[in-house]
Amino acid sequence: xxxxxxxxxxxxxxxxxxxxxxxxxxxxxxxxxxxxxxxxxxxxxxxxxxxxxxxxxxxxxxxxxxxxxxxxxxxxxxxxxxxxxxxxxxxxxxxxxxxxxxxxxxxxxxxxxxxxxxxxxxxxxxxxxxxxxxxxxxxxxxxxxxxxxxxxxxxxxxxxxxxxxxxxxxxxxxxxxxxxxxxxxxxxxxxxxxxxx
Numbered sequence: 001x002x003x004x005x006x007x008x009x010x011x012x013x014x015x016x017x018x019x020x021x022x023x024x025x026x027x028x029x030x031x032x033x034x035x036x037x038x039x040x041x042x043x044x045x046x047x048x049x050x051x052x053x054x055x056x057x058x059x060x061x062x063x064x065x066x067x068x069x070x071x072x073x074x075x076x077x078x079x080x081x082x083x084x085x086x087x088x089x090x091x092x093x094x095x096x097x098x099x100x101x102x103x104x105x106x107x108x109x110x111x112x113x114x115x116x117x118x119x120x121x122x123x124x125x126x127x128x129x130x131x132x133x134x135x136x137x138x139x140x141x142x143x144x145x146x147x148x149x150x151x152x153x154x155x156x157x158x159x160x161x162x163x164x165x166x167x168x169x170x171x172x173x174x175x176x177x178x179x180x181x182x183x184x185x186x187x188x189x190x191x192x193x194x195x196x197x
Contacts, residue, residue: 004099008040017118025117026115026116027068027069029116029117030055030065030068030069030113031073037111040196043109047108048076048079048110049079049108050079050109051067051081051110051111052084053065053069053081053094053114053115054086054092054113054115055083056116056146057117057146065083069081090114090116091113094114095112097112098111121142122142123142
């Protein structure tokens with residue numbers, strides 16, 4: 001079997017909650033990436049057999065966001081697509097799932113990645129569909145809800161603190177790792193490695 005290769009990569013800028021990218025949807029961000037990837041790689045869109053995107057916060061207007069992205073990006077309607085959700089690892093899981101399809105001989109060319117626009121997460125009212133007889137309805141912030149584990153009630157920041165304790169990761173180790181990451185990013189930027197991003 002020939003080795004599996006990643007032909008190209010594209011990313012959008014990373015934005016802040018409520019910032020410059022707040023009006024972009026998950027599907028618009030994904031579409032932008034797919035179109036740019038096709039342009040940069042000069043890949044014939046007819047060769048794409050599957051599209052896989054990771055997305056934690058799928059919205060009701062794009063329930064299978066990978067399929068919506070594929071169609072909005074101009075891929076053939078025959079191209080199948082599915083979305084995976086694995087919290088912060090959703091985009092990486094999409095890439096792993098693409099490799100699995102190729103290894104299984106089910107596809108040769110798969111587009112995979114991740115998309116997320118937390119600014120588009122809505123407030124929801126879970127108890128109003130059939131009306132309220134007594135008391136008030138409550139809006140739920142789906143960002144906060146999505147960052148909270150429904151089983152143990154911890155938010156993601158707390159789980160990070162648990163890992164720090166369990167694996168005895170010192171603040172010094174964290175700071176050194178962070179500084180090294182910034183140094184590498186600075187060096188890569190200076191060397192032009194992100195010029196096309």
